[in-house]
Structure formats: C-alpha cells, structure tokens
Amino acid sequence: MPALPAISAPWRDRAGRLSGLKLGVFLFALAPGLWLAGAYAADALGAKPITALLHGTGEWAVRFLLLSLAVTPLRRLANWPKLILVRRMLGLTVLAYALIHLALYVIDQNFVLTKVVSEIVSRIYLTIGFVALVGFVVLGVTSTDGMIRRLGKAWPRLHKTVYTLAVLGLVHYFLQAKIDVSDPVFWTGAFLLLMGWRALQRLRWPINPLTLLGLAVAVALTTAGLEAAWYGLASGIPAGRVLQANLAFPDMIRPAWWVLGIGLVLPVIDAARRIWDRFGKGAGKGADRGAGPEARPVRSRPAEAVAAR
Numbered sequence: 001m002p003a004l005p006a007i008s009a010p011w012r013d014r015a016g017r018l019s020g021l022k023l024g025v026f027l028f029a030l031a032p033g034l035w036l037a038g039a040y041a042a043d044a045l046g047a048k049p050i051t052a053l054l055h056g057t058g059e060w061a062v063r064f065l066l067l068s069l070a071v072t073p074l075r076r077l078a079n080w081p082k083l084i085l086v087r088r089m090l091g092l093t094v095l096a097y098a099l100i101h102l103a104l105y106v107i108d109q110n111f112v113l114t115k116v117v118s119e120i121v122s123r124i125y126l127t128i129g130f131v132a133l134v135g136f137v138v139l140g141v142t143s144t145d146g147m148i149r150r151l152g153k154a155w156p157r158l159h160k161t162v163y164t165l166a167v168l169g170l171v172h173y174f175l176q177a178k179i180d181v182s183d184p185v186f187w188t189g190a191f192l193l194l195m196g197w198r199a200l201q202r203l204r205w206p207i208n209p210l211t212l213l214g215l216a217v218a219v220a221l222t223t224a225g226l227e228a229a230w231y232g233l234a235s236g237i238p239a240g241r242v243l244q245a246n247l248a249f250p251d252m253i254r255p256a257w258w259v260l261g262i263g264l265v266l267p268v269i270d271a272a273r274r275i276w277d278r279f280g281k282g283a284g285k286g287a288d289r290g291a292g293p294e295a296r297p298v299r300s301r302p303a304e305a306v307a308a309r
Helices: 020-041 049-077 081-108 113-122 124-141 145-151 154-159 162-177 182-202 209-235 239-246 255-279
Strands: none
Touching: 020 049, 020 081, 049 081, 049 162, 049 182, 049 255, 081 113, 081 124, 113 124, 124 154, 124 162, 145 154, 162 182, 182 209, 182 255, 209 239, 209 255
C-alpha cells in the first residue's frame, strides 16, 4: 500500500513542509476537546457531566467560528497573508465540535432517536441549531479542491452562507442560555465587529486607525444596547438598569466593555502595520494591506478556506 503524501498531515503546507502556524492552530483546535475529555475522565464536570460537555462543545464551536471569520480582517490589517493557510482548518474545527455537540445531545437523550427528532422539531432553539449544523456540514463537504472545481462560480455564493449560519448559531446560543446571556452577548458583539469591518470594506470606506476606532466604539454601544434589549424582552428587567450596569465600569465589566477592548486591538494592529511598512523591513513590500478600497487580496489556493469570507 503506497504511503500517504506528506500534505495529508494538517500541520504541513501544500509543499509538504512543516508549518509552525498550522501546527500551532491544529494543537489549539485539539486543546479544548482534550481538556473536556480529561475533565470528564477526572469526574471534574459537576453533577451533570454530559450537560457540561454539551455546553462546552457548543461554546467552542461558536468560538472557533468567530476565529475563522477573523482570519480575513487580521491577515489584511496585519499584512500577514499566511493566515489564510489556517482558515479551512478552523472551519472544519467548527464542524467537528458542532457534530460532537449533537452526538452528546443524543447521549443526553439516552440514544432515543425518536425523542431527539421530536425535541429538535418542537423546540425552536434546537431547530435553529440543527439547521445551522446542517449548513456547516454542507460547507465542510464542499471545502475540498475537487468540490471547488466542480461548483465553480457557485462555490463562493454557497460559502458566503457562513454569515447566515453564524447568526443562526448565535441565536441558538442566546436561546439555550436562558438566564445569563453574558457569553452570547460578547460573542455576538465580536461577530458584529467582524461584520462591521467587512461593511467598511464593501462601502469602500478608508480603513485606518480612526475608522477602526469608530467601529470599535459603535459596536460596543450596539452590544450594550443588545444586552439591554434582550434582558428587557426575555426577563422584564428594565433596559435602563442594564445600561446603567454597563456604565458601572470597572466595578462590573459587562460584555460591551470586552467587545470594546477587542475592537481597540484592530486600530492598534493597523497603526503598527503602517509604522512597520514605513520604517521597518516591510516597507514597500505589503501586497495585502487592507488600508482602503485599493487593497488587494493575497492570492491563495482555494482549498485553504472553508468559506469565501
């Protein structure tokens, strides 16, 4: 039996060479699952370990989804083209954790598949989550070189549905959280930040530290408003009280402040890259600067991405 080519290893680049970036991301993708498995083996997940595993895998699916969507903004702002090498890996990691999430739900229902189907159909948050999972399966299956060639121009349109699937995943996260929605609010704010960057690109606004600062502030305020609206509609807590809690920094650090902190990283990265391009060794060599409408994407092989995003 012939040996598998070196490229089959996820930590190698297309030339078969070891990629430190891909190896690091691969190990990072494995780490949460290994930690959850170890905690389960050590009986450290509380009175309902399967429920803890269920929530943990779902949360990590959302986190890796947001990381995959952050690849394009970061590689352009930081002028780091090689980040494209890990986007498909991150996307497939989302799919893996989502599938494990579903499998754990089946286990939680004692493998009674009729009950699983009934619950998915009758509970709206489960229906939304299942639709998102089916979508991620489709994206994962069509992420290979062969499928990219077969689908042709339809491939980018199909994979842009990742944004809709992300919204569905976040809604599922909100609805299952029920009482404390701090984590879903934060990750929704992070999603809005990433989509805001894309909106600036689409509208051909200049991408510079000032516009990125404005984006961070605007998204942080939107996140605070979202949290207030959610609690007001879901639990009847007056929106004013939630907004007041957001202003109680640093006594109480609400999700909007964390979103602001993440958002402020973007203008810092952009400013650092501009300084490096002007005075450092990279001066005049950046081809993927993302500094405005004239920015040019780095060419990459299509199979390195799970979605055209």
